Every structure is written in C-alpha cells, then in structure tokens.
Amino acid sequence: MSTVLIIFFILSAVTLATAFLTVFTKNPIHSAIYLVLCFFSVAGHYLLFNAQFLAVVHVIVYSGAIMILFLFTVMLMNLNKEDEVHKPRTTRLAAGIIFILTCLVLLAIFIQTKPIVGPYDDTGVDYQSIKVLGNVLLNEYMVPFEFASVLLLVGMIGAVLLSKREKTEKK
Amino acid sequence: MDQAIILEKSIFIFTIFAITMLAAMYSTWAERKVAAWLQDRIGPNRAGPLGLLQPLADGMKLFSKEEFLPNTPNKFLFVAGPAISMSVALMTSAVIPWGDKLIIGGRTVILQATDINIGVLYVFGVLSVGVYGIMIGGWASNNKFSLMSAMRAASQMISYEVAMGMSLIALLMMSGDLSLKTISEQQAEWHWNVLYQPLGFIIFLVCSFAETNRTPFDLAECEAELIGGYHTEYSSMRMGFYLFAEYASMFISSTILAVLYFGAYNYPGMAWAVEHWGVNAANGIGIAVLFIKICAFIFFFMWVRWTIPRFRYDQLMRLGWQGLIPLAIANIFITGVIILWHDGKLF
Structure with a gap:
C-alpha cells in the first residue's frame, strides 16, 4: 500500500x-x-x-x-x-420526513456521480495560486459568487434582526 | 526523498523550536525587567547575574508544585486545554522565513521550515484554532469564573480576527501572493510594507494585542473580576503551559508583524552586502536584523502593557466592530483604487 x-x-x-x-x-x-x-x-x-x-x-x-x-x-x-423541552409529535414527524428526503437526495447524488475519475490534465496552471482562483471566481463563476454573497448578506441581516430586542412598551 | 534534506529540515525545525522556547522563557524575564525599569524598580536580580536564571528558577518551581486536578467531570478536556494552547502557539513558526538562504558546504539551505503557497492563511488558520485551548480549558475547569473568562477571551479573539484578516487583505492585494517567502522577498531593501500600508499595519498591530490576550485587552485575566481568568483552576506545569503559550504566541506575533510589515530579514544595503561580503555574511546579518525587529516588537508589547490600562468590555467590542473593521474596509477600498490607478485601469 x-x-x-x-x-x-x-x-x-x-x-x-x-x-x-x-x-x-x-x-x-x-x-x-x-x-x-x-x-x-x-x-x-x-x-x-x-x-x-x-x-x-x-x-x-x-x-x-x-x-x-x-x-x-x-x-x-x-x-x-431536566430542562429539555418536550418536543411535540408533529415536530418529530417533520424531522423524520426531512431526514428521509435528505437521504433520498444524497442517494441520488451518489448514484449520479461517476466514481472513476477521468485522466487529470495538468494544464500548467497553478491552481493553488490565489490569482488564478480570483480570476476564475470573478470571471467564470461570477453569478454564483454574487448569489453566495447575497445569501450571506441576507443571513447576516437576519441574525442582526433576530438578536435585536423588540421595542414594545417604551416611550 | 533526499536524506540530506530530511536531516537539514529536522535540524532546522529543532533549532526553531528551541529558539521559540528560549524566547518565550526569556520574555518572562524581560517582562519583569521592563516592568521594573518603567516603574523605577530593580526587578529580578537574585538568580544569576542580572537575574538571568530567573526563568529556570520559575520553571523549577512550577514543576515541583502539586499537580492539582479539580473535581470536574471532564478530566481529559481539562488536560487537553493547556496542551492545545501550547502546541498551537508553537505551530505557526513552521512557515516563517527566518532568512533568505545560506550556503553550507556547497548546499543551498533555505531558512524556512516549509514554504507553502498559502503561508499567510496557514498562520491565520492556526491562530483561529488557538481559541480552543482557552475555551476548552475554561469550560472543563467546572468553575463559573473560568468559564466567563474563557467566553470573554473567545469572543474577543473571534471579533479581532475579523479586523485582522481584513487588514491583511489590503496587504495581499498588493503582494498578490500568500506565501510568506514571496512577501518577504518583495520587501527587499527599503520596500517595507509598513511604508505602503501604514493604516493596515496599525490595525494589524492592535489586533495582535487582542489575539495574544495582552494588555490593554487582557480582559480574560482581569483579576479584580475573574480571579485568575481561565487558568484559575490550573496549577503546576499545566498553568505554566498556559503562561508559556501566551509568551510563545507573543514571540510569534512579533515575528509575523516583522515579516509581514517590517521587511522580514531585509535591510537596506542587503544586495550590496551579498555582492561584497558573500551570501552567508549578508544573510547572517539578515537573520540578526530579523531578530532585532522581533525583540523591538516584544519590547513594544511590554511597553504598552505597563502604559495603557485595561479596556472595559463594551469599549473593547466597540473598538473592534465599530472602529477597526470599518477602517480596515476603507483601507481595502483605498488600496484597491490606488492599485487600479497605478496600473492605469481606473478610467
């Protein structure tokens, strides 16, 4: 080996x-x-x-x-x-369904993939260099990159919104 | 693999390890001496001339103390905490270029344990893992003050990591490479990065204080509120490891500051020295210059400790999130505009 x-x-x-x-x-x-x-x-x-x-x-x-x-x-x-909240039956059912669906998606992915990798062509491009990586990310994969950044922004705003205390009986 | 390379690298790694340990040991001595000097005292002077054997005496004392294990359900994690802190503090030195090269017996010896493409990121990765030592130790102590201190340390380190990374991005935009060796080569002669990135340097410096838990950001150890901080429950050499890790990481932080912003082993006239005095002599001076820079930074760390009082927690967070991060983003923006303008691509 x-x-x-x-x-x-x-x-x-x-x-x-x-x-x-x-x-x-x-x-x-x-x-x-x-x-x-x-x-x-x-x-x-x-x-x-x-x-x-x-x-x-x-x-x-x-x-x-x-x-x-x-x-x-x-x-x-x-x-x-002792402090654990008792989870209602519907939540457990939903969790079970989600688990099974995830399993299905994963199975589908595993069936679809080809485990035998084709010949690897070294084109002389240094894929470790951040210059190449940056060029590829911002040219070829511009749209997914921007989508990912929008997603992160939404996540961030959501976190701020959730952690903010609601102003109710003030004033 | 070539056996000579293995031997060469082993000797080199061992030397770096020894130097880091020695530097950490003598930082404890230097800290007391600097403190004494700043406060108009004498400082340690009993053990050996000028108190030079004081670190050894301290080590002996720590080793001979009782190894006390508190009543905690997590004995393994309790022991793992200081071990993680110590190993993480020593790991960073692997990618630091201590000099350019030496020629020994016809062989060219590169003065770096390993030159990986992503040196800067490696340093960052190790740094971000360093929080675990404190967090796990503080939690496993089964003591609420330790836990609170660990939380403080962790939140402080995470917050300042963001600003630190952003201040580095501006530097990386200029260098275009993540390898520490390339970055130090680019700073040949007088082209030190601090001259091009003064704002980035200041942000990075402030963040390294926070990352090493040094005053004015040593909230994790503030005695008046939290007894001894996350190592309250530790005794003997386990506590020694925590203290030692702090000094080792201070040494490494100083090294990284010197390498990234203060021209690493470069000094004005190095090319001339290589031409006239030979490669070995010029690089020998280079190593010495790097160590002088490191010592200057360590002194700066201590100087600040005995000058600026500790921040309050909300002040610390406000400085990190509302002061340093916007500044770092502005720095990235300005650097980007200047690079484009310099390349003539702006208009």
Missing part, C-alpha cells in the same frame, strides 16, 4: 468515527468537540487532494469560526436532561 492510501484510511476512520460520535454522544459539548475533530480530518482529506487553499480555508471557516461560536452558545446554555 502506498503512503497516501494508508493516510487516507486513517483519515477516513477518524472522520467516520468522530462523525458518529458527534451524533451519539449525550453531552452536547463533547458532541461539538467531536464535530471539530471531524472537520479537521475533512481538511486532511482536502490536503490529500493537494487542495491546500481549500483545506486551510475549511479550517479557518468551520473549525475556527463556526464551531467556536457553536461551542460558545452550547457552553452558555444550560443543557441538562
């Missing part, structure tokens, strides 16, 4: 194990920490593809920003068994 293959197996084992532990752990903080580990091993997979930029951005965005905010919230909330 080549070294890359061995690393791949180790990484995959870590990814899967931590992903399952995230779901099955009772303690929400342990669960969040397992998710962080899972993200790290996914970044390792990107590195195996020689996608350094993607790997580091993944670490910065997911492990460094999103999961920290996540942990933050979980640590400040009192998540004991």
